[in-house]
Amino acid sequence: MSSLETLTVHGLGRVADPYRDIVPPIHLASTFERAADGSYPGGRVYARDGSPAYIEAEEVLRRLEGGAQALLFASGHAAATAVLQALEPGDRVVAPHSMYWALRKWLLDLAEHGRIQLAFYDNADIDGLRAQLAAAPTRLLWIETPANPTWEVTDIRAAAALAREHGAATVVDSTVATPVLCQPLALGADIVMHSATKYLNGHSDVVAGALATREDSPLWQRIRVMRNLGGGILGPFEAWLLLRGMRTLHLRVRAACANALRLAAELEAHPAIAQVLYPGLPSHPGHVAAAAQMRGGFGGMLSIRLKDGEAKARDVAARVRVFKRATSLGSVESLIEHRASVEGEGSRCPPDLLRLSVGIEPADDLLADLRQALAD
Template sequence: MSNASEPCSLETLAVQAMGLTHAPHGDLIPPIHLSSTFERAGDGSYPGGRLYARDQSPAYDAVEALLTALEGGSGALLYPSGMAAATAVLQSLEPGRRLLVPRILYWALRHWMQAFAARWRIDLAWYDNGDLDSLADGLASAPTDLLWIETPANPTWDITDIRAAVDLAHAGQTLVVVDSTVATPVLTRPLELGADLVLHSATKYLNGHSDVIAGVLVTREDSPAWQCIRAARPLAGAILGPMESWLLLRGLRTLHLRVRQSCASAERIARILATDPRVAEVCYPGLPSHPGHAVAARQMRGGFGGMLSIRVAGGESQAWVVAARLRVFKRATSLGGVESLVEHRASIEGPGTPCPPDLLRLSVGIEAVEDLLADLDQALG
């Protein structure tokens, strides 16, 4: 491989997939590396620098390097899902440690944390999303090993001030991980705000085409915590396949365009629905009425994300009616793809969910926004 001239921006770096060309033909599109093993030289050495693909696959090189650059970190690790990346961080904790997490976060991870804490003898404590006083109280109540932040938080899109939270956590030597799946590095770079690790479900915006399940961790520095996480990945076999790695790199090349389009459409939809009497509330950090708007305006560059939720006037039964009437928005789980999706989130999360029963979660894709608005209008009746 050879490097092109130094790109002028991260956007160019992403579009050109690190600006690399590939020998011997100068390919602009990287090859798919399928080999699981690599030949030794006669003296037992490894001329290509590879032993076995479980921890040294060349399929990872370009995409991990690009993700490291996009987040401004010192290293990245790919995983076979966002959950695998998240649990890799949590399993690096020793038994008996303390974990502080927000009350609203990705529901599957919340369930896993509760089960993990019971088995691992982890002291699991909670704070209120976006509330720095609640977070400070949680940190002050006992020595804390790991602070988990999800911002914007799914599905109410609460905003946490990352820099302020990091200052509070680092004062007590607490490691900070930020789930930035919804913001993406296009809008927010948590490592620049002092976070130690940033997590993405790469299934979502990073890939953007609903055809890959993947996760990624990026670290600010090569810390002992990172070395522990990195050493565990090949031993646990938590690796992404070569085809998925290639598809993820392909998706990253259009990340900036997709995120900008989704943000613009989501903000327009949010502003129109915020004045619609058929909608009781719009949850979107781009609205001045949102409690986290001021922090989001400071922390998110160039947009407020492509996710919003609406609480339908008429309650849960009417929310179900609206979801059933939608045609352009597809009723499906996930977010961050090019297609727009809708989900009645409380029924997906099940008993104990903090999600209001009248809430519909909208993932705004890159279709014509006029079509999306018309679909919502006819569905609301």
């Protein structure tokens, strides 16, 4: 096919006999018949580690990321934890201060119980990262960019080069950027991770995760084992829905990017707002780095900080009419969340911050909703 967009729209474009289905069937089988000699003529043994339900979605993602292989998981967290469970006991992990809060908590718990060594770096500070990698032998560098919920940007190419220099593998959580805007493997990362619940599916009706790898490395083989033995697999219907969602990925992401940029630019001048955090704004500290590694947009996620603090932030969230007050991101509908209260004790999120997942509604409707909610 002529482009990744066309490939994605067609879901690989495979049409099977005898019915010549335009949409692939759902493969529900959990086990597969042996031949009389004990072999498996269909090439499948058991669905936990080899369901044909995953074929199209994994292959679409592999091609979108430009990788060697891809794997689906039961959730984004299952995908991330499979990577970490593939490490040896005591391996050192260097992770960013700003990252998905549940994974950060899990990393801290692993370190507390002696499963890993853990060090943190400031997301955009390459010099600080260099110092952390040089401080002790490191097995894994974790990157999240743009980073939830303040959208710091890490220079993937520079960070991955440093990790390689120090013998560490680089994993990039690219959930917010999506392969439409950024391909971390092409920038030197070893593995890219997605919470496929978010933009890849894009309709708030699937919980899923995914990994893609630049090469079939020993670490990747261990991750395969962790998925199989850990059982963090995706159901056939969810895999089918994920493939359906990805068929409109490019259109949805581009529409969300355009809306988010317009909202960010107009809200930056609003008298009630102290700061708009969005990599597409020249005022954002990570704008130059984002422009260098993201193509066609800066994502659909932004945050606003209110001049009158936490009480005002909570009040604005309570008054919206079009935005939905809900956790998650990356779907067709716009969501708003007072993130610090959701994360709870230990959150690094400023209490005056509202996180906005900008959907594909008309931008005028979204702006009107926020303006009336911000009004005194």
